[in-house]
Structures are given as C-alpha cells and as structure tokens.
Amino acid sequence: xxxxxxxxxxxxxxxxxxxxxxxxxxxxxxxxxxxxxxxxxxxxxxxxxxxxxxxxxxxxxxxxxxxxxxxxxxxxxxxxxxxxxxxxxxxxxxxxxxxxxxxxxxxxxxxxxxxxxxxxxxxxxxxxxxxxxxxxxxxxxxxxxxxxxxxxxxxxxxxxxxxxxxxxxxxxxxxxxxxxxxxxxxxxxxxxxxxxxxxxxxxxxxxxxxxxxxxxxxxxxxxxxxxxxxxxxxxxxxxxxxxxxxxxxxxxxxxxxxxxxxxxxxxxxxxxxxxxxxxxxxxxxxxxxxxxxxxxxxxxxxxxxxxxxxxxxxxxxxxxxxxxxxxxxxxxxxxxxxxxxxxxxxxxxxxxxxxxxxxxxxxxxxxxxxxxxxxxxxxxxxxxxxxxxxxxxxxxxxxxxxxxxxxxxxxxxxxxxxxxxxxxxxxxxxxxxxxxxxxxxxxxxxxxxxxxxxxxxxxxxxxxxxxxxxxxxxxxxxxxxxxxxxxxxxxxxxxxxxxxxxxxxxxxxxxxxxxxxxxxxxxxxxxxxxxxxxxxxxxxxxxxxxxxxxxxxxxxxxxxxxxxxxxxxxxxxxxxxxxxxxxxxxxxxxxxxxxxxxxx
Numbered sequence: 001x002x003x004x005x006x007x008x009x010x011x012x013x014x015x016x017x018x019x020x021x022x023x024x025x026x027x028x029x030x031x032x033x034x035x036x037x038x039x040x041x042x043x044x045x046x047x048x049x050x051x052x053x054x055x056x057x058x059x060x061x062x063x064x065x066x067x068x069x070x071x072x073x074x075x076x077x078x079x080x081x082x083x084x085x086x087x088x089x090x091x092x093x094x095x096x097x098x099x100x101x102x103x104x105x106x107x108x109x110x111x112x113x114x115x116x117x118x119x120x121x122x123x124x125x126x127x128x129x130x131x132x133x134x135x136x137x138x139x140x141x142x143x144x145x146x147x148x149x150x151x152x153x154x155x156x157x158x159x160x161x162x163x164x165x166x167x168x169x170x171x172x173x174x175x176x177x178x179x180x181x182x183x184x185x186x187x188x189x190x191x192x193x194x195x196x197x198x199x200x201x202x203x204x205x206x207x208x209x210x211x212x213x214x215x216x217x218x219x220x221x222x223x224x225x226x227x228x229x230x231x232x233x234x235x236x237x238x239x240x241x242x243x244x245x246x247x248x249x250x251x252x253x254x255x256x257x258x259x260x261x262x263x264x265x266x267x268x269x270x271x272x273x274x275x276x277x278x279x280x281x282x283x284x285x286x287x288x289x290x291x292x293x294x295x296x297x298x299x300x301x302x303x304x305x306x307x308x309x310x311x312x313x314x315x316x317x318x319x320x321x322x323x324x325x326x327x328x329x330x331x332x333x334x335x336x337x338x339x340x341x342x343x344x345x346x347x348x349x350x351x352x353x354x355x356x357x358x359x360x361x362x363x364x365x366x367x368x369x370x371x372x373x374x375x376x377x378x379x380x381x382x383x384x385x386x387x388x389x390x391x392x393x394x395x396x397x398x399x400x401x402x403x404x405x406x407x408x409x410x411x412x413x414x415x416x417x418x419x420x421x422x423x424x425x426x427x428x429x430x431x432x433x434x435x436x437x438x439x440x441x442x443x444x445x446x447x448x449x450x451x452x453x454x455x456x457x458x459x460x461x462x463x464x465x466x467x468x469x470x471x472x473x474x475x476x477x478x479x480x481x482x483x484x485x486x487x488x489x490x491x492x493x494x495x496x497x498x499x500x501x502x503x504x505x506x507x508x509x510x511x512x513x514x515x516x517x518x519x520x521x522x523x524x525x526x527x528x529x530x531x532x533x534x535x536x537x538x539x540x541x542x543x544x545x546x547x548x549x550x551x552x553x554x555x556x557x558x559x560x561x562x563x564x565x566x567x568x569x570x571x572x573x574x575x576x577x578x579x580x581x582x583x584x585x586x587x588x589x590x591x592x593x594x595x596x597x598x599x600x
Contacts, residue, residue, distance in 0.1 A: 051126055055069070082131075085515075301342055327355070364393050366385070396428045459566070545590045
C-alpha cells in the first residue's frame with residue numbers, strides 16, 4: 001500500500017500519563033488553548049473513475065459462507081480490498097472477473113469491497129460493492145416487494161432479471177403484495193388441489209407457477225419471502241367459506257352497519273372488517289395460513305391493517321379496541337407458527353406501541369402519511385419505535401414518493417434526499433420491487449425509475465449495507481449533540497443541528513463503538529421540509545466542495561474519515577485534521593446530498 005500518514009503528537013509526558021480509564025486523556029488546565037495536541041498532516045490521495053459493474057451471488061451471507069463476486073472491465077494491475085468501515089481486512093490482486101471470498105465469522109457485520117489501482121501518491125477506485133454478513137435478515141432489514149404475478153412473469157429470465165436488481169441492492173426480504181385469492185381465503189384453490197391461475201382482489205390473474213418461481217429465485221439469492229394479508233379482511237362471499245357474522249366489527253351498536261373498506265365496482269368485492277382480537281376469527285385464519293404454508297415456502301406473514309377506524313363495535317355492542325386486538329392477533333399467529341417471521345404495518349403509527357410490545361415482530365414497519373410528512377417526523381417515528389421495542393428493533397418506512405405524480409419518471413432529488421435522511425437516522429425504505437414504489441397500491445406503475453436513478457439507488461443501498469453497523473447498529477439512545485461550526489468564508493453555507501432547516505446543512509450524530517458518527521445532510525437548496533416531494537418538483541441540492549469545519553470535543557481524536565454514497569461510490573477517505581485542547585478541525589471534501597464523518 002502507498003498510504004503514508006504522518007502523526008505529530010505534541011503531548012507532554014504529564015499529559016500522556018493523565019489518560020482516564022476510558023482511554024480519553026484529561027485536558028490539563030492552563031496553557032494556550034490553540035496549542036496543537038495532535039495532527040494528521042498527510043494522507044493518501046483518493047480519486048475515482050467508477051466504471052465497473054460488480055455483483056455478488058446473494059443479497060446477504062451467513063458468517064463463514066462463500067461470497068462469489070463478478071466484475072466487468074477489470075483493469076490491469078487492479079487490487080480488491082475488503083474493509084469493515086475504514087479498517088482494511090484484506091487486499092488481494094484482482095486476477096479474474098469472478099472470484100470468491102470467505103465471509104468472516106463475525107455475525108451482523110457490513111463490509112465495503114472495492115477495486116482500485118495504486119498510484120504514486122494514492123489510489124484510483126474503479127468500483128465498489130457492499131456485503132452483509134448476517135445470520136438473521138431482520139437485524140438489518142432491507143425490504144422489497146413484488147406485486148404482479150401474471151403470465152408475463154413466466155417468460156424466460158423475467159423474474160431472474162427483476163430479482164437480480166434487488167439482489168444488487170442487497171434487498172434481503174420480499175413482501176408478496178395482493179398475491180392471494182381472497183383475504184379470508186388466501187390460497188388459490190384448496191388443500192387438495194391448487195388452481196393454476198386465479199384472480200386477486202382487483203380481478204388480475206395470479207399464476208401459481210409465478211408465485212413459486214419468485215420464491216425459488218429469491219431463496220437462491222439469499223432473500224426471505226413474506227406473504228401479505230390483512231389481519232381482518234373478508235370479501236362479500238365469506239359466509240359461504242365459513243366466516244361468521246359474529247366475528248365482524250360494526251359502525252353502530254346492535255351489529256348494525258358492518259364496517260368495510262370500499263373498493264372499485266369492477267373489483268371482486270369491497271373488504272369487510274373483522275375483529276382481529278376475536279379468537280374464532282384468529283383460529284379460522286390460522287387454518288387458512290396452514291394451507292398457505294403447506295403449499296408455498298413462505299418465510300413469514302406481513303400483516304396489514306387500515307389505520308384508525310374511529311369508534312367501532314363488536315357483535316355484542318362492545319367498543320372494539322383495535323390496537324389491543326392487533327396484539328392478540330399477532331400473538332396467536334406467532335404461537336401457531338413460531339418459526340415464521342411476523343411484521344405488521346403501523347399505518348400512520350396507529351397501534352405501533354401495541355404491535356412492538358408483543359415481542360413477536362422481526363422489525364417495525366410504518367406506513368407514513370400526511371400526518372407524518374416532514375423529515376423530522378421520520379426521526380420521531382424511529383425514536384418512538386426504539387422506545388416501544390426497548391431499542392431492539394429496526395424500522396422500515398413504507399413512504400411513497402412523488403405521490404401526486406403520474407405518467408412520468410421519479411424526481412431524483414426528492415428520492416435521494418428522502419433516502420439519505422431515512423438511512424442516516426437509522427431507518428430503511430420500502431421502495432424497490434418488480435418496479436419502484438410510488439403508491440400504497442403496490443401494482444401501480446405510473447411513476448418510473450430511469451437509469452440515472454437506478455445507478456444512484458445502487459450506491460445508496462451499497463452505502464446503507466456496508467456501513468450498517470454505524471447507521472443501524474445503535475438506536476437513537478446513542479444520539480449525541482455535537483457543536484460543529486463552519487469556518488469558511490462563504491456566506492451561503494450554514495450548519496445547524498437536527499432537525500432540518502431550509503437553507504442550512506443539517507447534522508445528526510451518534511456515538512457508536514467508540515466513534516462519533518456525524519451525518520451532514522444538504523438542505524441548502526431545499527424549498528420544503530417534507531420528504532414526500534408530492535409533485536416531484538424538489539430541486540437538486542447545490543454541490544458544496546471543501547467545507548472547513550471545527551467540532552468542539554474534549555476527546556483525543558486518532559483518525560477522521562468520511563464516506564458518501566455521492567462520492568467515490570461510497571468508499572471511505574481518510575482526512576487530514578488538527579486538534580487543539582478544545583476542538584478538532586478538518587475540511588470535508590464535498591457534500592451533495594449526504595456525507596458521513598467518522599471521528600475515532
């Protein structure tokens with residue numbers, strides 16, 4: 001390696017001996033506050049020419065499993081490097097377009113792998129890819145979906161191509177949306193005989209062979225498969241299938257005005273709402289789910305609801321407590337199938353505490369609407385979920401971008417800034433599937449992803465995966481306040497702590513594994529503080545280069561490095577820095593949407 005780092009430590013002997021048990025030296029009193037106590041003055045130069053496509057054979061790996069990489073346009077003399085955060089684990093000569101690596105034994109760990117060439121004063125990076133080594137996908141969920149199961153999916157290579165992109169984005173769990181025959185009878189057919197093709201709620205054809213092919217390919221790619229259904233839905237023919245009137249909920253007492261969710265007249269039926277806490281209904285749906293699991297190798301049940309219904313009553317005129325019913329339903333489903341993963345949607349956070357409180361969730365899932373439309377609301381959701389789950393479960397946002405748009409492409413600035421914030425604060429985003437998601441009805445495809453966004457999405461998901469231990473390894477309980485000051489002369493660059501403010505760079509920081517992790521999020525050009533970008537008109541943030549900053553700290557800093565999905569395809573870059581008794585100062589190379597700073 002050509003990396004050369006010069007560290008000038010100007011500690012006196014007395015200062016060096018005054019270290020505390022935590023390893024952070026006490027700052028002696030007196031003396032010149034501007035005295036340099038530590039300085040890194042020379043680091044390797046890093047440049048990039050991201051021209052390579054790199055892929056892995058799975059979306060995640062178990063510890064010790066073999067990872068197979070494939071790359072195109074491998075340059076002569078290239079090397080492949082494996083890093084955890086900024087720490088290099090291994091460097092090898094890149095001698096072939098396909099090669100293998102044995103994943104380390106440490107569980108729940110993210111890695112960044114890059115192809116580079118050594119230069120006289122540094123290195124040139126040609127491509128990067130992340131690797132997730134986790135025995136349980138729910139620890140760091142990256143959730144995707146599929147929503148169409150018609151005959152076109154049975155054409156050669158269609159499903160493989162869709163899932164290949166999701167694999168490249170390290171999607172490790174898939175929600176099968178509206179795959180079922182009826183909400184109260186999800187199986188297309190009977191226990192004895194499956195239908196080759198049946199109709200979903202919207203009267204769209206569902207091919208049983210397509211379902212099985214999706215599950216097969218996803219499992220080959222290391223993904224888990226979750227079947228979607230409501231916790232309390234029945235169609236208008238449910239009585240013929242054994243659903244009792246006594247199980248429903250009603251808008252009025254004396255079982256009057258059965259509650260329902262209205263759907264278009266050309267669909268199979270509206271959806272009538274049952275009491276999720278009714279034990280007889282629970283047992284009925286458990287039997288239906290037994291049939292599903294008997295015929296399809298699903299890994300779990302994605303449970304949906306419809307949000308706050310207002311005052312509702314059971315058959316006996318008792319007011320129904322839906323969140324309490326959700327908890328009862330979840331526990332019954334888990335008891336029936338303890339080996340299956342459960343996830344439940346908290347629509348607008350309705351019932352979130354009861355859902356999390358069951359202790360049965362793989363992770364927490366929030367569908368966000370207008371009541372939670374601002375960036376600060378996303379953080380509040382994670383903060384609440386951390387509290388509800390005892391800081392044990394990560395959060396996935398079902399957050400629909402460009403919602404009021406139709407027949408156009410996604411607005412890249414809106415999507416990337418939303419993802420940057422969600423990932424920086426410790427969340428993930430349900431958005432990738434057999435197309436990119438823009439509505440709560442997943443099959444809708446009125447807004448499309450273009451190739452430019454597709455490329456950038458890969459960078460963002462590489463970044464979330466490679467640095468998952470810094471981003472999602474600690475809860476909001478690890479959040480810290482930092483005092484960062486812009487020390488440059490540009491009058492249009494301002495820095496402020498979370499929550500976001502228009503016209504400013506926003507910082508969000510955590511203390512993780514002895515490191516201060518500081519996220520810089522670019523709101524300098526923001527015309528709104530809503531993540532939704534409803535009309536798809538969010539403007540591209542202006543790129544800021546060479547941002548000199550100073551951070552107040554009483555801890556001795558050993559190393560400062562940065563990484564960004566917008567620069568060098570996420571590869572980390574060490575920075576020169578200077579530390580005095582009161583602060584550390586350095587220059588952030590650039591900020592487009594999101595740059596992560598790590599002070600060790």
